[in-house]
Amino acid sequence: MAEQAGEDGTDVDVSLVRPGADDLERAAEAALRPRRLEEFVGQRVVRDQLSLVLEAALGRGRAPDHVLLSGPPGLGKTTLAMIIAAELGASLRVTSGPAIQHAGDLAAVLSSLEEGEVLFLDEIHRLARPAEELLYVAMEDFRVDVVVGKGAGASAIPLSLPPFTVVGATTRAGLLPAPLRDRFGFTGHLDFYSDDELERVLVRSAGLLGAPLEAAAAAEIASRSRGTPRIANRLLRRVRDWAQVRGDGRMSLDAARAALEVYEVDARGLDRLDRSVLDALCRRFGGGPVGLTTLAVAVGEEPETVETVAEPFLVREGLVGRTPRGRVALPAAWEHLGLVPPSAGGTLFA
């Protein structure tokens, strides 16, 4: 199973329907990114609010307030950071919490910023505490204190910075300390996309790929994409492969269904691991409650993988519930597997 560092630094598997992305995938994504706010599909509230912030700043000829974007992976935070820079006609500097090991690394980035530049700080919740403290001051007073010397003889030389805008992105806004959160003048929360919005993302992407996508196929792919544009675009690329290699090049409904069957992405966007968790819960444990460790052993995975990789979507979809006594299968889980819950019929099988 391919592995990569997950959101929280743990290793997670990268299946077609996981929201994270590795560097290779990010390269494939680059071609599909909307470049301007008007091309950015969905997230109407955040888009409207952001367009006001940007227009006002442009009108005043000043750098806008710092922007914090929060929300699950793959919903467009990086894309929006790029769009913010493009709308401002500013250049973008990109770094991330995990890439900054020491406060000095951040001081070096900050002190090389030019006036009006946008600094994108991905995974800002993973910044080390000393770097975080340096960032507060830089964001508020446009100043970094460069420490010279060591121990009792050390002194801080203040260095002023030109006005710039930080765009911070986080999947865990709750982990940001209040003083850092308060430095952002605007916070936008990105939410999962509706199927209609994902269809629009898909139609736009297919146009950019120069691959004809039929409306019914767009709807089918959208409905299996877990509300996430990154997953929608990824499934689209796999359907395009199928259409090219096994079909007639057209991405029709049949091609979409056949391709997604090959990749074991079911009608609700669940993959093999998701289904085996549901299967174990319902068939082996009668719907639970069952402890995470026992459930993980039953599906042959680490508890952490079940908890961080499969569970979030299953819980969000109302298929699995978390109770103090363990995981339980909810009615939708039984229905999804074509089973009858024991309480309803007294038997596990339809």
Ligand SMILES: Nc1ncnc2c1ncn2[C@@H]1O[C@H](COP(=O)(O)OP(=O)(O)OP(=O)(O)O)[C@@H](O)[C@H]1O
């Ligand atoms: N609103 C949107 N309209 C069109 N395409 C989108 C939209 N949002 C995201 N995408 C596409 O989805 C892919 C992933 O988006 P992006 O990298 O911006 O997500 P992210 O939230 O930054 O994810 P991560 O937190 O993992 O870095 C990109 O290819 C991007 O073009």
